[in-house]
Amino acid sequence: MDSSVTALPTFDLSVLILPNELDFQLPTNIRLGHLAEKIVSELIQASTNYKVVYENSQIIEKQKTIGEIDFIIENVKENKIIHLELAYKFYLFDPTISSEAINNWIGPNRNDSLSEKLEKLKTKQFPLLYHSITAVNFDSIDINRVSQSLCLLVSLFVPYAFKTKVDPAYEKAIKGYYLDSKTFISLDNVEKVYYLPSKKEWGMDPSQNEIWTDYKSIENKIATSIQEKQALLCWQKYKETYLSFFIVWW
Incomplete structure (x- = not known):
């Protein structure tokens, strides 16, 4: 920056x-x-x-x-x-x-x-x-x-479905979005797979990841993190598209 x-x-x-x-x-x-x-x-x-x-x-x-x-x-x-x-x-x-x-x-x-x-x-x-x-x-x-x-x-991460234009000084650093767990669950479908990277992996590109799983396999970890007020970074693969986003507790 x-x-x-x-x-x-x-x-x-x-x-x-x-x-x-x-x-x-x-x-x-x-x-x-x-x-x-x-x-x-x-x-x-x-x-x-x-x-x-x-x-x-x-x-x-x-x-x-x-x-x-x-x-x-x-x-x-x-x-x-x-x-x-x-x-x-x-x-x-x-x-x-x-x-x-x-x-x-x-x-x-x-x-x-x-x-x-x-x-x-x-x-x-x-x-x-x-x-x-x-x-x-x-x-x-x-x-x-x-x-x-x-x-x-x-x-940098912006709110899910955020429509307001971000200052160009920040825009080039935007890597994804964030949402709450309820919104995340509502967007899930059987074709989407996920990975919850450890903090040491946060700097990686999701496309480099080879381990993917469905929502059910990460459901308990997400619920526990939200209860403990710990935001999670989540990577998503959907067809040939990769996304990076935070699931937040607030």
């Missing part, structure tokens, strides 16, 4: 000059956010125009961690140092919250939001670079030479 939304300088992964074939091993026992960090780290290191100088650097003051800096990277062709923060998020659009679109993108369980994330980046994450203790951690670089950028990778 670019600076027209975030009001922060943007680092686009498309600037990385990468070999035609990439081959790296990814850990299987880490959370989705850390998996995204690992992938981005591997891409930067595989590129010919950037390198990772520091990664996941904890800033510690008086034996207390006051924050963490995701990446310090270098554009080796231009000799430029960048403090790069990475965020990989899934947000749903609730038009009832505010007249300002930026305030209406919330987490699937309504306990976080895009606007809160951006505020944290602006007031905590990026200023951390200039904390008095940070320079000690990064003694091989001149902090005053470091620029700052955000790589915000987002998947």
